[in-house]
Amino acid sequence: MSEIKVTERTRVKRGRKIANYDRDTIYSILDEAWVCNIGVSRDGQAMVQPTSHWRIGNELFLHGSVKNGLFQQVMKGETACITLFLLDGLVFARSAYHHSVNFRSVVVYAKGRLVEDPQEKRQALDAMLDKYSPGRSAEARPPNNIEMKATAVFAFPIEEVSAKIRVGGPNEEPEDMALDIWAGVKPVVSVVGELIPD
Amino acid sequence: MSEIKVTERTRVKRGRKIANYDRDTIYSILDEAWVCNIGVSRDGQAMVQPTSHWRIGNELFLHGSVKNGLFQQVMKGETACITLFLLDGLVFARSAYHHSVNFRSVVVYAKGRLVEDPQEKRQALDAMLDKYSPGRSAEARPPNNIEMKATAVFAFPIEEVSAKIRVGGPNEEPEDMALDIWAGVKPVVSVVGELIPD
Numbered sequence A, B: 001m002s003e004i005k006v007t008e009r010t011r012v013k014r015g016r017k018i019a020n021y022d023r024d025t026i027y028s029i030l031d032e033a034w035v036c037n038i039g040v041s042r043d044g045q046a047m048v049q050p051t052s053h054w055r056i057g058n059e060l061f062l063h064g065s066v067k068n069g070l071f072q073q074v075m076k077g078e079t080a081c082i083t084l085f086l087l088d089g090l091v092f093a094r095s096a097y098h099h100s101v102n103f104r105s106v107v108v109y110a111k112g113r114l115v116e117d118p119q120e121k122r123q124a125l126d127a128m129l130d131k132y133s134p135g136r137s138a139e140a141r142p143p144n145n146i147e148m149k150a151t152a153v154f155a156f157p158i159e160e161v162s163a164k165i166r167v168g169g170p171n172e173e174p175e176d177m178a179l180d181i182w183a184g185v186k187p188v189v190s191v192v193g194e195l196i197p198d
Helices: A021-034 A069-075 A118-132 A145-150 B023-032 B069-075 B118-132 B145-150
Strands: A036-042 A044-052 A054-057 A059-065 A080-092 A098-110 A151-157 A160-164 A184-192 B036-042 B044-050 B053-056 B060-064 B080-092 B100-110 B151-157 B161-165 B184-194
Touching: A021 A054, A021 A080, A021 A098, A021 A160, A021 B053, A021 B060, A036 A059, A036 A069, A036 B036, A036 B080, A044 A059, A044 A069, A044 A184, A044 B044, A044 B080, A044 B100, A054 A118, A054 A145, A059 A069, A059 A118, A069 A151, A080 B044, A080 B145, A098 A151, A098 B044, A098 B161, A118 A145, B023 B053, B023 B100, B023 B161, B036 B060, B036 B069, B044 B060, B044 B069, B053 B118, B069 B151, B100 B151, B118 B145, B118 B151, B145 B151
Parallel strands: none
Antiparallel strands: A036 A044, A036 A080, A036 B044, A044 B036, A054 A059, A059 A151, A080 A098, A080 A184, A098 A160, A184 B184, B036 B044, B036 B080, B053 B060, B060 B151, B080 B100, B080 B184, B100 B161
C-alpha cells in the first residue's frame, strides 16, 4: 500500500466514502481499462477525446497524431485531465433514487511529456501492443522509420491522481426494505471473443 | 437519414474517412452507450468526469449533484464537450503500426440547460431508469421531494455533434500481406449477467 498525496484537484468531494488513493489499486484500474478520455482546455474551451492508454511504471502513456489539436495543446504545456471508467455492474434498488452503478474510476491531472528518445519511444509502443495482447510486439512486423515518425507518444506522470470504487448492493432507505420490489446487482463484464481471421 | 450540420469544432480532421454525421446513427450510439465523459473548462483548466447519460428526442441528459464543481460550470453557461465510446473489437495487423480498434464514438459540444420544471424533471429521471432497465421506473418506489431536490438534471441539445465509426479488419501495407503473422479482429462485447439479489 502506497498512498497518493491528495491535492485540491484530486480530493474527492462527492462520494468521499468511495474515494481511493492507493497506488497499487490505481495502477490496477489503469492496467485493466482499455480506453481513457483525455481533456484539455483550448482558448477556455474543454476538448475531450477517447483514446487508448497504457502504463509503464509511474507514467501513463497515450499516443496520437502530432497534428491532433488536443495533443498540440498537451505539447504547449496544458495540464490534461485524464479519466478512466470500468463499469462493473448495474445496481437496482427498491427506490428509484438509490439506483446506482458499481464501477472503478480514476482521474489523473498531469502535463504530458513528448517521448523523443527513439529507444524509449519504441519500447513504449511495444508496451502498448503487449498490453492488448501479451507478446504481440515480438510477433508483428516492427515499425519502420516513417511509421515511427507518424505517431507521437506522450508520457503523463501518475502523481496527481484519485480513484473511486463502488462495490456491493443497493443503499436503501430502511422503510423501503419491506417493499416487494426486486433489487440487487446485474454484473457487467467486457468479453473478448475469438479471433476472426483477416 | 438526416445529416447533422458540421461546425469547425465537430469537423473530423483525423480519420476523415470514418467520420459520420448521420443523426440516426449518432442517436443509436448515444442510446447504446451506458457511460459518457463530460469535460468543461474552469479557470482555463479542463475537468473531465465519467457519468451516465440518456437521450430524450434531440437532447442528451445527464444528472448529478448540484454541488458538483463540474456541473456548477455547466450552470454558469460553460460549453461542455461530451464524449462516448463503444469498443467493438481489437484489430490485429501483421505490422505493429496498423494495429487498431473497432469502435463507435460520438463527441457533442453543447451548453447544458438545468431542467427545473418538476414534471419534465421527473419524466427525465424515469427515462434514465428505463434506459438501464425498460419498465423499471414503473416498478421502483418513486422519488420523494427530498430525493428530487438532491439531484440536478441537465439537458444538452444534440446539435453540434459528430461520430466516428471504424469497422472491419486491419489496413495493411501490401508488402506485409505475405508475412506469416496472424491477423484479424477480436470482438469485444459488454455482457450483462443475471441479477444477484440483494
